[in-house]
Amino acid sequence: MNEEQFIDKNSVIPIYYQLAKLLESQILRGELKPGEALPTETEIANRFEISRMTVRRAIAELITAGMVHAQQGKGTFVSPPKLNNVVFELNNFNQEIKDFGLKRSTTLLGAHIVRADERLMRIFQLDSSTPRLLYFRTVVSAEDERLAYERKYTIYSKSKPILESNLKDPTLSGLVTANNDVLPVSTKKVLQVSVTTAEEAAILGIGVNAPVFVIEETLYDLENKPVGWSKSIYRGDRYQLTGYDGWLRKDNHGGINLG
Amino acid sequence: MNEEQFIDKNSVIPIYYQLAKLLESQILRGELKPGEALPTETEIANRFEISRMTVRRAIAELITAGMVHAQQGKGTFVSPPKLNNVVFELNNFNQEIKDFGLKRSTTLLGAHIVRADERLMRIFQLDSSTPRLLYFRTVVSAEDERLAYERKYTIYSKSKPILESNLKDPTLSGLVTANNDVLPVSTKKVLQVSVTTAEEAAILGIGVNAPVFVIEETLYDLENKPVGWSKSIYRGDRYQLTGYDGWLRKDNHGGINLG
DNA sequence: AAGTGGTCTAGACCACTAT
């Protein structure tokens, strides 16, 4: 068959976008298989009577999507789909609650100023001079069911007061920004699996030794200095992470529109 | 201070890359703060005597990195660092074994042809006509310690034989490709936390009810039809996932080189 | 009306690969 496909230069949809979707659909249809070469940039430019720069912009989209790769001097080739780089977005943890139409709420269990113990001194890279930390304990619930237990620490500073707005839904980065003048610019999270301690079980209203996700988060400022730390316990029977990889046909219903 | 910084047009390093790193360093130094506007594209082009298209290519790098965002008609602005989009790469699961200098090995526990039960029929979207599946059971070890237990299924086809190479380190996508003529192009993984059953505990050599990661993977072909499925159990005391987000200062040691 | 970013052109020269 190999029906000719067209590009509408007068469409409000950019030419590079139309061309990218056209090439993508050829790959997703199986007309272009992994390892096969795309037409050269000059060929595509001539065929559609567009500039080579526009062709390159379209191909750049496919390269970003991981569907093709270019080799200088040789050509541009369809990549085999990558299936080993699945990433889990932690976003899901709170997103899924909303997706089910449940009301998410946060309860403040306690807000204290504590002295840093040895573990926290090490986490915050502190010497013994400033061992005072702000310590918040919260519980996340959905429809009166307790789902997660979070303990958050940040360096305490007397100069700035804690605002009432920080008490409603205190996020770690919110606490850091509110009580200090530092801007957290990067974060590190470590996800582990564990079982509930007696304290955690009591707070979550589940049994001891129940499986849970444990996420430890550290916030860093521009100088890469730790400015916040939290340890969160998520009920294993209520949370899961989903990830995808490869050639994903997302919203192909919103295709190219002529006119 | 505001020392002038330069671009070397004769360097082998592309101008757009030099400019991107220059702007990035201004943001990471705090000279440009979140919410503040970058100089206009024309201003930057004039200051460095380069083309506006080259300026746009540099800014495109920063947009991809999430450090700035452009608003048509208004300008380009430094974005506040995103800290809520941490992603966990599953790659770590096998990468960390190598990072510790340990030898990773795979042991084949069994390879059978089985009839699909109700659960597998549903997973593979099968009617009752072709219920035969290839079933592989493997154990992943590092230095004689068993770390993970994997059960893999794919639709069985008599036409293609199972090669010896599939028995050494049988990956799910490898099995699918080997025994059928379909190319898996996308994958979905679901990560959950659980505790070991008696069977799993015995195979991994740990106690019953020990916390574990459970990952269920489904492979799909071009028609979005399931062509492979696996359920893997990872020891909770040996695995963890690490993720980052925000403005990450990666390899700034390999900076711009003049000459 | 003036200024911004978004798209596109028709060239040019370069680095790399193959023959």
Place this chain on the structure above:
DNA sequence: TAGTGGTCTAGACCACTTA
């Protein structure tokens, strides 16, 4: 030597925002 992708230019016109 010919052909490929990689970079860059000096314009042009457009859509959008603001005054």
